[in-house]
Amino acid sequence: MINEKAKVSIIMGAYNSENCIDTAIQSIIEQTYTNWELIICDDASTDNTYELLLKWKKIDSRIYPIRNAKNLGLARTLNHCLKYSTGEFIARMDDDDRSYPERIQKQVNFLNNNSNFALE
Template sequence: MSFLKELVSVIMPSYNSKDYISFSIESVLKQTYPNWELIIVDDCSTDGTPDMLAEWAKADERIHVINRKENGGAAMARNTALDYSSGRYIAFLDSDDKWKPNKLELQLRFMEENNYAFTFTSYEYITKDGEQLEKQVHAPRIISYQDMLKNTIVGCLTVIVDRNIIGSFHMPNIRTRQDLATWLSILKKGHNAYGMKEILAEYRIGNDSISNNKWKSAQKTWFVYREIERLNLAKAAWCFSHYAYHAIRKRI
């Protein structure tokens, strides 16, 4: 199949991630699909992460490390990686999450066989220590722009985008929910996102200020509705009520 020769650019932002990033990198190295480049952009870490990343870059020529000169947040780090990347396909993985070994191969096959340009997969939660939890997020078959406004179920760690079809894109420079805003900008052009039922990624949850982080996420989601998507108050409130419902369901 033609997808076997296509380069996948894996985008990974990093900030003070020395405790987990090696597990994330190893999950890319273990992929059954070998034609990838891993672009790690470190956002001025202070915990020794840059030294660790330098060693990884020496170990495999497919790993590229970019060290930012000033901290700008995950969106700017991802955009730096996007500008550097050369792959047809763009995949995302955060520095504390993991992929299953056949993630790229199965997902690219799914895209090739169906001519899909924007796909995502189901995923499961793991603890801060990497232990599996009995909690999974199951990807719906298809998500449109209007669907995404009501249900932010697409996990960034599971997304692959075909730039030959979607075109070049960047993330808006906001500190959180930049992934949601990005998916909305792509879907708003008339594309759909297609989900795979297979669980192909592991999302790590921490124990620090979880309720506070949920509140901040809700606030930023509202910001995306009102300031980026420019929804009127009634439409934003209607979408937010659905978002809240689905967010609670994801965590039950």
Template sequence: MKNEPLVSIIMPSFNSSQFIDQAIQSIQKQTYDNWELLIVDDCSKDQTVPIVKKISVNDSRISLIVLEKNQGAAVARNTGLKNASGKYIAFLDSDDRWLPEKLQKQIDFMEKKNIAFSFTSYEFIRENADDPKKIVHVKDKMTYKDVLKDTRIGTLTVMVNRELTGEFSMPLVRRGQDLLTWITILKRGFIAYGIDEPLSEYRVVYGSLSNDKLTAMKRTWNNYRKHLDLNLFQASYYFTFYAFNALKKHYFEKEN
């Protein structure tokens, strides 16, 4: 329908040939079809680019941007943002997937309530198919201070109404730029509204940077102190809650 708002989906890629076709297919299977997919490749050395080119030949909604040199996920995402045309911005990494009704349910939710920022629950994709399923459930809403205490917002679930928030970009840090972006948006007074339904699938790759919990904690502390300019007392206060909630989310919440 002509009055359906356009969703710009940002997907950074780097040596993603093993899973990127699944990620793209999960977008193509969406019940909501007014979207554009901007894949920004960060100088892959494998077959990622040929795979994307082959798929995009038959789908004009998919655009490929190849960076001239490897610069990291933040630059890739910002490049996608600069080239995005949609009212709504969504993010999907090249090894994750969406369930078919993800976009439709989130758009309906945001349009009905004129929401600037939303996120949803998500499920882990395990390397071992016999592992029990695990869902990260979300709260109805989160403020700036809530997110400092609990980093439960999954990037693959986020949708931002850019007409309400204005233009935004991600800070140029190696890891954690997504969380810093959400915190920066919410610090301006916006509220993140949650849909407690798993509409995305996050792939757990053991041994990856994102799966290193100690590294994640060190990075979060550094972000609180250096990038958010929290003083020692503020950083310690919020980090205590963050550490507790991170451990709870990964190790103590009930498997499904």
């Protein structure tokens, strides 16, 4: 049985996304499912992306900004995020995307109702 209020670790890589990342983060904050953490790794951006992440951390303590010392690419950046995740579930989010408010709730409900489901 999966815990219906399990923590979801949402991981996001970000690179030079100061013009779009606010929308992505706001859409996670507005989720109807509230037991989540958002781990965002800035992949050595040359703009103000990391400074924006620090601002969001002050707004919502469930947001965890981290930073790569050099540009590693998306796959390695997401793996860096996973090192810090504490959730039972992992969800992906892109820095230029937006999630509907019920996204995480629907995904958790699906996993609760389909415990044998696996992607291979």
